[in-house]
Amino acid sequence: MSMSETLVRLRYTYVPDHLLGEVLTKRWTDNAVPVFALVSVIVGFGSLIPDFFTIRSGIDALRQLGEFALVxxxxxxxxxxxxxxxxxGAIFALGAFSAVSVIYILGGPVWLxxxxxxxxxxxxxxxxxxLVGYMRMRAFLTTIVTFLILRAVYDILTVRFANLIQTSDVDNASFNFIGDGTIAGLPMSFxxxxxxxxAAHVFISRSRWGWHIQSVGGSRRSAHNIGIPVRRTVFFxxxxxxxxxxxxGFLIGARLGGVGPGTGAGLEISALTAAVVGGISLGGGRGSVAKGLMGAVIILTLTNGLIRLGFASGSTQMVLGILLALAVMLDVRWLKNRDKVLSKVYVAPVYSQMADGDTALPSSDSPYALDNRLAAADPIGLGQVEGPEDxxxxxxxxxxxxxxxGEIVRFLAPDHKVREVYAHIGGFPLGMAFDRDGSLKVCVGGMGLYSVxxxxxxxxxxxxTNRSLFSIVDDARLRDPNDCDIAVDGRIFFTDSTTRYDAHDWALDSVESRPTGRLLCYDPKTGKTRTVLRNxxxxxxxxxxHDGQSILFAESWACRVQRYWISGPKTGVVEPVIADMPGYPDNINRASDGTYWMAFLGMRTPSYDLALRMPDVRRRMTRKLPQDDWLFPNVNTGGVVRFDDNGEIVETLGDLGGSSHPMVTSMREHKGxxxxxxxxxxxxxxLTLPGRDRNWTGPGSYWTEK
Known part of the structure; x- marks a missing residue:
């Protein structure tokens, strides 16, 4: 291996490029910017203002935060x-005026x-x-109009009744306590x-009404189509x-003991800036109450910090305006380009060098040499099934x-001409195995392990399954359950081909060639699934x-078969069985003579083997070319291989012309x-197999034969 190739191998093996794509797919990444802004604002002003972190300063800030956070x-x-x-802002001011009027003009109680x-x-x-919900007027213009009207009403009322409020001799202790008192050291307003x-967080994230609100914000048309009362939800x-x-407004009225011309002035801009900076999307449907509160803390801290540093009110408003513009630009651009960014960074190929192996060329001396016997296979259900993976x-x-x-189809014996839908599961049913009780265990791509x-x-x-402790990838979810088999004690061993891609994106996994598959075990006694092997x-x-003490499993992109011991003195040991095959192995099943059948879903090619040693080329390919032009493993030519417990190849079958079975993902021997x-x-x-046992069946070899 040359020095340049060694450097490429080290770079693409040990630099975790895939982590960037994984991080960007997480919902919590939307919090990264507001969290960074929050920490920066607090640390920055804390270092510039000497008494920024004093108890008195904190209580005053929390009292203001309570009023602002509600809005x-x-x-x-x-x-x-x-x-x-x-x-x-206008509603806030009217609420404050209403509260102080009841207390200082009418002499009413606090609850009123x-x-x-x-x-x-x-x-x-x-x-x-x-106006917005039922009459379907534009929210931006409508709320500006109502703001102007309500603000005018507030100005008229304050001019008319301000003197009565200021000269009132009412002293309501409860009202004063709400404005200035504390509970356990925390201001009442906070x-x-x-x-x-x-309560709002629980309402939005856990209640049906909250889900309706987010659905309407995501897509009003879709929400309407599924029966959500859109107009009523918007009104609400x-x-x-x-x-x-x-x-x-009630809380600030209690704190100030009155109202004035500046009450609520500019509050709508501050609140909007806080929401957008906190990560609430202007497009709707994305965000949370917690994010809004985070933005409220950022804006309040920024505003108070600038004022305490001596900046004029106009300067503060200018900073808020710039911050709002930046937040809106980031929100709009990220929403528009998120998928594009992910498509360019998510696929992160690794270096993989495939060793030279035997050829599969017909008429060669190789044990893998393909013949044309599969072309003679009689068709069952021709045109009646689509994608019979197993x-x-x-x-x-x-x-x-x-x-x-998403169906399990059954063709009835003896001639398999009558077809019926045995069960509808959904997803894409892949590997199957019969249990002792006659139930059918099925791996369903993108869904999990099922029983019929x-x-x-x-x-x-x-x-x-159990999640890895320090994994950024959410490997608890089963993304591509592929094949399964059942041990003598009832445990079900099955594969999850990749933790990064769903079943329909298997080609992306092949281009990346990153070892993210695993072998899992479901124990019916406990109802739990655990990860047996990773990477x-x-x-x-x-x-x-056949001895019931070990599991044979295939790794397609590594072109190898390994054995995992599940019982006996070697329990937990992994041993190689076949390596460096000329094809990509798929399902493995028992044969009647103590050997095993294995499917080749495709064959290796020199061009793709070379590409595996050039991850930078594959990465540029995924970023520059449409997916139809990518270089993929050859899955247009496959076959069937039979091997023994020592990994020796006994025979190989193929379909050279591709007329019947150019790609094979599974095979079962049954009664010859x-x-x-x-x-x-x-x-x-x-396909009839000359000289095979006419009485041997797969389920029988597991559950009825001694």
Missing amino acids: VTGLTIVMLGGGIDLAV AALSAVAVGALAGSINGV VVAAVFAI TYVISGVCAGLG VILDLEDNLYTGTRH APDRSVTRLSAE LCYSNGVCLA RLFIGGILNNRVGC
Whole structure:
């Protein structure tokens, strides 16, 4: 190996390029920017302002945060529903005026003051809700109009009644406590806002109404099509926003003991900036209450910090405007280009050098030399099945296979001409195995491990396994369950081919060639699935050895078969069986004479073997070319191989002309015949095997024969 190739191997083997793509797919990455901004703002102002972290300063900040956070929470809910509310500042001011009027003009109790502020907010929110939700007016323009009207009403009322409020001799201790008091050292306004925020978070993330709001924000047309009352939901979000603004006004009225011309001025811009900076999408449907609150802390800290540093009010507003513009630009650009970015960075090929092996060329001296015997296979269900990835027969000679339409199809014995849908599972049924009780265990791509009972009832056995402790990849979910087999004690061993791609993206995994497959074990006694082996290169076929003490499993992109001991003195040991094959192995099943059948889904080519040693070329290929022009493994030519326990190749079958079975993903021997499946085929093949045991069956070798 040359020095340059050694450097390439080291670079693409040990530099985890794939982590960037994995991180960008996570929902929590949307929090990265606001978290960074929050930490930067707090650390920055903490270092510039000497008494920034004092207790008194913290209490004052929390008191303001309580009032501001309520407004931001309400606006967040509106934005999650796909709207916007620019009238919150005016509603906030009217709520404050209503509260202080009840206390200082009418001499009413605190509960009435709070109720009046909330009622004013609800009424104003209802007006916006009717106009935007039911009359379908544009939210931006509508809420600007209501802001102007409500602000004008507030200015008229303050001019008319400000003197009565200022000269009132009412002293309400409870109202004063809400404004200035603390509970367990925390300001009353902050406690109220915290309780409300927790309730709002639970409401949005756990209730049906909350899911409706996010669905409407994501796509109103789709929400309408699935039966969500879109107009009522939009109306409801504006009412909540009005209530939040009114309640915030009540709290500031209690803190200031009055109102003035500047009450709520510019609050709508500050609240909108907080929501967008916190990660609430202007497009709707993306964000959370927690993100909105994070943005509220950022904006309040930034505003107070600039004021304490001596910046004028105009400078503060300019900073907020610039920050809002940057946040909007980032939000719009990221939403528009997220998929493009992921498509360019997610596929991260690694260096892989395939050793030279025997050839599969016809008429060669190689044990893998393909012949043309599969071309003579008789078709079963020609044109009646699509994608029979695996085939299996029961003790009554009925033939079962899965289809890409999510069905298990059964062809009835003796001639297999009558077809019926045995069970509908969904997904893409792949590898299958019969259990002792006659139930059919099925690996379903993208869904998990399932069981079909003799009465045809379908049960999901497993959809997840134990997650790796330090893995960024969510490897708890089963993404591509591929093949399964059952041990004597009932444990089900099955493969999950890759933890990075779903079943239909197997070609991407082949281009990347990263060992992310695994061997899993489901224990019916505990109902749990555990990971047995990791870091397998597209783990595929699984077969219980004839002695019942070990599992044979195939790694397709590594072109090898290995043995894992599940019992006996070698329990837990992995041993190589066949290496450096000229083809990509798929399913493995027992043969009647103590050997094993193995499918070749395709054959290696010099060009692709060379490409595996050039990960930089494959990476540029995925970024520059459309997927139809990518270099893939050759899956247009396959075959069937029979080997013994020592890994010696006994015979090889092929279809040189590709007329019947150019690609083979599975095969089963049953009573002297070989049944052949292929994931790209429209038939099941049946080939008579001269000299084979006419009484031997696969299920019988597991459960009835001694």
